[in-house]
Amino acid sequence: MGLLQNIRLWGDDIPFLCGLREKGETAFAKSGLPNAKTEAWKYSYFNEDNLQNPQIDVEPLKCDGHCHKKEELPFTALQIKYCNGKIHCDDFATPNGVMIKSLAEAIYDGDVKKYLNKSYDMNNFPFAALNTAYLEQGLFILIESKTVLQAPLYIHYCNHADKNRLCNIRNVIVAESNTQATIIEHFEGEAEAVYTQNIVNEIYISSNAKLNHYIWQNEAENAHHIALNSVQVKSGGAYNAFCANGKCKLSRHESYICLLQEGAEAKVNGVYRLQEKNQLCDITTNINHLAPHTYSNQLVKGVALAAAKGVFQGKIHIAPDAQQCEGYQLHRALLTDENAEIDCKPELEIFADDVKCSHGASSGDLDEEQIFYMQARGISEQEARQMLIDAYINEVFSLNENHEISKWIKACF
């Protein structure tokens, strides 16, 4: 049985929603799952066998609320929860200037219409097409103009081991002009759980708005995680993302970012740690400078401690009239296992002639001289290696603006 199943979803009497789902089905039927010949996915292997034939869960629309417990976090946050891909039925106690609705409610009300599926072309993103075919679960978050959110929004995704599910989730996040907000996404699963998380976030950042996006992807060891963050940034707006990738067996974190107007900027940083055989972590970015004076910067660092595979594909595109842009990109990997593999594909596509761009990539093992120096001072080899790995990764963590969140992720990373 293929991933496209004829199941009954919520809202099949809403023409707008049915139309979108049909488009998603058509696009996915055409592209199918990506394979080795799909350029954007050539280093990764997300076929049906590898995903272990997940099932689509039909009922109910909302989680029945079996787990009301809030996460204990070392910082104040507004908590929102998904269980097994279903939004939790809690009412959201939202602060002034923020509107949070389930996607279903927002579709029913009609206010998400102008954003939904508008930030990317489904034909280029097979999993987002699949996500659209099953459009139902998700959130609509609107940060109203001039709102400065002090506490972050914390979105917690939990998955249980009872069933092998395909969870299609769509979040639409709109930061209106002159707003500031922080969103944290935290992915977890029960130790034995096998499931596929298929997330699409559509993020719209208006003029002079700033959105910090922290992603702590620590899915269950045998889980699969595919995320697309499709982001549009207008004049003077800023999107700052940090993604930490932990245990998950197969994961892909993709950022598709369009800097639409002058002064728009994006920072996309990430770390990954591969410690199980055959683990795969793919970080793919596609940053489009579509206006002059736009800025982007990426630093991604990975550590492969086992016979696992890390992938970094980073593309910076600068449009013909986008003069005086700056786009920087660096990927570095540490391989301590001789059977570890890192595939790196940096791409610069520059059509303007007055820009500053750079890309870099490096990979290597720990420095034996450094290990010996530490040993000669009494630090055991194992501790020395751990300290050096932490130091390597720390460089990325240290760029995070919110030290509390950064410290919290680092402590479990």
Next chain:
Amino acid sequence: MSDTLLHIKNLYAEVTDGKKEIIKNMNLEIHAGEVHAIMGPNGAGKSTLSYVLTGKNGYNVTSGEITFKDKDLLSLTPSERAGEGLFLSMQYPVAIPGVSTNNFLKHAINAQRKYKGLPELDTAEFLKLIRSAAKEFNVSSEMLKRDINVGFSGGEKKRLEILQLSLLQPSLAILDEADSGLDIDALHMVAEGVNKWRNENNALLIITHHLDLLNHIKPDFVHIYNDGHIISSGGRELAEELEKNGYKDYIRAN
């Protein structure tokens, strides 16, 4: 009961990579309270000796033995050797980006305390200890915050080595070319720090190819080292003689 700290007996060692024999029938005994200097021309294998003693990877002891405080040194890992009280100040201290000097020192002190069965220091206790030591060796708090040896001048690196010597209080310190690349002030600082640390229970092994440091730290024994072993031993006067005539007479005689 013996006050012998280090005893090297008929030691032969080679570089693992290429199987080249570097140490050939080396013998040396160091007692508590003594200062020994091993002198020899460049390329005589002096640094190799310090690496074999501290257990660096890449060197193979083919025969002979080394005891340190009556223990078989060769059966211990490098960090265990440090825990036992062996300290090596390297010619070129290694820079470690991402590890602050403070963090490094705290890990080193606590690792050695743990090895000795002592409770680890908490942050407050550590800071108290480090502050007074840093003051003594003129190490600024700004320097302690920087990543260890990253962007440090030659003098700063050596100052930090001596600070570690003082904090870790080893029984036997090996200074490998501790004077290389130092100006007169830095040399004074190294000598002063070493002399402060010295007492009747510890010992010092200075490895050097020239005499600058020996004018400030007076050795009790001077050994001339070439081709993997000691070719001549004597008192302080041997160093003075070397200063006049160089190594050539000794090397030729062999």
